[in-house]
Amino acid sequence: MARLARLDLQPDERERLALQLGLVLEYVGRLAEVDLEGVQPDVPVRTNVFREDQPDRPLSPEAVLANAPARQGDYFRIPRILEED
Amino acid sequence: MHRLAAHQLLPRLRDRQLRARDLLEQALGRIGRLEPTLHAFLHLQADQARAQADRIDAELDAGRDPGPLAGLPVALKDNLCLQGMPTTCGSRILESFVPPYDATVVRRLQAAGAIVVGKTNLDEFAMGSSTENSAFGPTRNPWDPGRVPGGSSGGSAVAVAAGMVPLALGSDTGGSIRQPAAFCGVCGLKPTYGRVSRHGLVAFASSLDQVGPLARDVRDCALLLGVLAGHDPLDSTCEDRPVPDYPALLERGVEGLRLGIPRAFLQGLEPEMATSFEEATEALVGCGARLVDVDLPHLEYALPAYYILAPAEASSNLARFDGVRYGLRVSGPDVAAMMRRTRAAGFGAEVKRRIVLGTYTLSAGYHEAYYSRAQKVRSVVSRDFQEALARVDLLVLPTTPIPAFPLGEKTADPLDMYLSDVYTVGVNLAGLPGLSVPMAPVRGLPAGLQVIGRAWDEGRLLACGQALQSVRPYHLAQPQAALFDGGMA
Secondary structure (H helix, E strand, O other): OOOOOOOOOOHHHHHHHHHHHHHHHHHHHHHHHOOOOOOOOOOOOOOOOOOOOOOOOOOOHHHHHOOOOOEEOOEEOOOOOOOOO | OOOOOHHHHHHHHHOOOOOHHHHHHHHHHHHHHHHHHHOOEEEEOHHHHHHHHHHHHHHHHOOOOOOOOOOOEEEEEOOEOOOOOOOOOOOHHHOOOOOOOOOHHHHHHHHOOOEEEEEEOOOHHHOOOOOOOOOOOOOOEOOEOOEOOOOOOHHHHHHHHOOOOOEEEEEEOOOOOHHHHHHHOOEEEEOOOOOEOOOOEOOOOOOOOEEEEEEOOHHHHHHHHHHHEOOOOOOOOOOOOOOOOHHHHHHHOOOOOEEEEOOHHHOOOOHHHHHHHHHHHHHHHHOOOEEEEOOOOOHHHHHHHHHHHHHHHHHHHHHHOOOOOOOOOOOOOOHHHHHHHHHHHHOOHHHHHHHHHHHHHHOOOOOHHHHHHHHHHHHHHHHHHHHHHHHOOEEEEEOOOOOOOEOOOOOOOHHHHHHHHOOOHHHHHHOOOEEEEEEEEEOOEEEEEEEEEOOOOHHHHHHHHHHHHHHOOHHHOOOHHHHHOOOOO
8 A cells, every 4th residue: 555655664664554544444444334225425515616718827937846856947857767566 | 912803903903003013023022932832833924024014004004995804913824825935734745845826815815904924833734633743843732731732723723822813724624723723712613615715725635625714703703704705716616606794794693593412422521521511502592592402313423434535535635745846855766766755754654644544445445345435424424414404503512522632642542633523524524614612611721612504604603603702701711821920721
């Protein structure tokens, strides 16, 4: 799971997390008691509020790149991309 | 001056008995004296605030109206973006991040003449109930610095409770405005989902998050909500509905209103909290309300559903913190290693727990058993609320099962910490508004009455809070004496 979530965990961290999440999963497992026959999994978010898709003034590349950990010209610079094992 | 509410300061500012600059200097002085004990703030901008205060004074001197909050110092929870000031979310991963734009609520505050003095401490990415999960150290409760202020908007609640600023903004995903308001003896409102824009709020769980006010009393909450609420084209969940004149609705009272109490859900409440709650509801009866027992049979499942849904959404929302575009980067031999190392170094323990939990409950094979089931439970919890609120006008219950707990008491046991949200999370699942107002102290510590209403009915919640305050003015109690005398409650 940690790998899926792109997190490097130390062995002791992994052990503690497994224990704590075991307890949390046991607790949330109580949901199995609820009779959900015929219930739809809807989210009570009421509406999507749409607007006209019109161009607005964007942020300048300089403003956006000011926070970049590494940049090259107007691009974010990242290490090379290799296949994961 | 630190004892006055915003609505008491405003007329003094308008008739020039009080200058915005003087009010600001008093606020900054008080912050300077109390910060070493309380640590409510992560960033301050004294010089910019002074320039703004001088500009507001010039406008007021010239007889112009700089807006409904003109000259009032405000604090922002540090998950709201203000151009040019760091937005850390209480996390190492955003320690160096300075947003290039303002949150919509920040623009609204500024347009109303408010003066942002700084950003307040929070649990990392708003995940927590004590403000102990901040990477920059905990905030302490002004009523007893050995206790937590609640969370995640703990810094904002403390800034108001300690008289540093009259108004502050928080965000509430599972109780993060109401619970610290209750722990610190101030008022806090979580508005209806869609009432206030989240543009520029760093997302935690997008189907639950709302921005809302923390203030010394209900009238100030109404005043601030009126400035924050309203449509924003930059947030597609923010609805285009008229914004009522909330302060004008305050005096409607509770005469003839039916207040529902979910008695079965409150079984096992500690006796002192139960006594405080009974006293508050009896006071409302004295104001003309009628109490009705209501049944919300699925409310006890709101908390476990929340702790599936919120981490699931968080695991997705926090995927953006990958060391590529902003924030921390820890280098690695390839891009995947860079991301894993960055996130390992940048996130704290609670955030990692929730990311891994959310990744698990969303993963193939477990999605149905956890995430889908929790979404269905969310439906039945919402239905319970709708049915109850069809029979009664408002629901009332304590905001929290216990008052503020000692620092460190729950940090080793995440589940125990989660349980402190038991009375607040249902409101977020159902998208409803919830208000916390001070009721009688419990063992010398502040406690909150939570008022819950129908969607978009904030005016009625506020009127109920105002009714309670007018007969039980617990909001006027001040913690500062203990701090200045060196005594610790």
